[in-house]
Amino acid sequence: MTATVKTRIRKDDEVIIIAGRDKGARGKVIRVLPQDSSVLVAKVNMIKRHTRQTENSAGGIIDKEAPLAISNVQYFCAKCKAGVRLAVKTLEDGRKVRTCCKCGEVLDR
Numbered sequence: 650m651t652a653t654v655k656t657r658i659r660k661d662d663e664v665i666i667i668a669g670r671d672k673g674a675r676g677k678v679i680r681v682l683p684q685d686s687s688v689l690v691a692k693v694n695m696i697k698r699h700t701r702q703t704e705n706s707a708g709g710i711i712d713k714e715a716p717l718a719i720s721n722v723q724y725f726c727a728k729c730k731a732g733v734r735l736a737v738k739t740l741e742d743g744r745k746v747r748t749c750c751k752c753g754e755v756l757d758r
């Protein structure tokens with residue numbers, strides 16, 4: 650059994666890539682893959698994939714997102730304009746929200 654990495658990044662978050670080929674790129678998380686400790690980020694880490702012709706598609710080469718290691722991405726805080734770590738805060742009504750470690754901005758509504 651592989652260890653799953655604890656991450657606070659979720660689908661639809663904006664993240665910045667902090668290491669690797671696409672370092673500095675930003676994009677929206679389209680999928681979190683906890684078992685693989687990786688995320689899929691829209692339009693980042695694109696790979697070309699050859700597909701075979703089927704009834705529904707003409708086949709050919711399509712661009713597709715390849716998973717990025719979670720450790721190589723950080724949440725992009727719109728206020729800090731930088732990649733930040735996330736903290737979790739419990740509100741008075743018991744709701745848990747994510748906040749920016751740097752500016753304290755509440756990121757979940």
Ligand SMILES: [Zn+2]
Nearest residue numbers: 726729749752
């Ligand atoms: Zn911030």
